[in-house]
Amino acid sequence: MNPARIADTDVAHEPPAPKNLRPIGVLFVCHGNICRSAMAQCIMQKLVDDRGLADRFRIDSAACRTDEIGSPLYPPAARELARHGVPDLGHRAWLITAADGDAWDYIVYMDAENERDLARILGPAPAARVCRLMSFTMRCGDVADPWYTGDFAATYDDVLEGCTALLDLLA
Secondary structure (H helix, E strand, O other), rough: OOOOHHHEEEEEEOOOOOOOOOOOEEEEEEEOOOOOOHHHHHHHHHHHHHHOOOEEEEEEEEEEEOOOOOEEHHHHHHHHHHOOOOOOOOEEOEOOOOOOHHHHOOOEEOOOOHHHHHHHHOOOOOOOEEEEEHHHOOOOOOOOHHHOOOOHHHHHHHHHHHHHHHHHHHO
16 A cells, blocks of 8 residues: 555544534624614624524624613614515614623624723723724725614615625634
């Protein structure tokens, strides 16, 4: 038997990756958790599901402020998601706390106001990587708040672009 052939065979039989790896936790955050971050949660979940990666991720969204705690996805946001075939996950807004800084791998926010709120809420050194959604794209700006702009289509496009880039990085 050819020794080189044995070596090739050995390399080809690497042990499979362990199946019990902890899922990557991604928490999307915005002001009230009824538009942008909730849309990001729904979009990211669909992207993950469509790629067959649901078991590798844990995805949710939360608010930086108490305005809308307990509220469902804002109806115009839900309509925009439905227009693109993205299901409403039945999410209810909840408030991020300091403990969430250690409970998630990534805390992904939408704008500069959210960044300031997260610094106040999470403190100086959360375990999670705290980053702006659009920083994963070639356009490193804010995701405009459709609560004020009324442009849910533009928000959808930005969130889809950011989530796609984030998933490409993590998958």
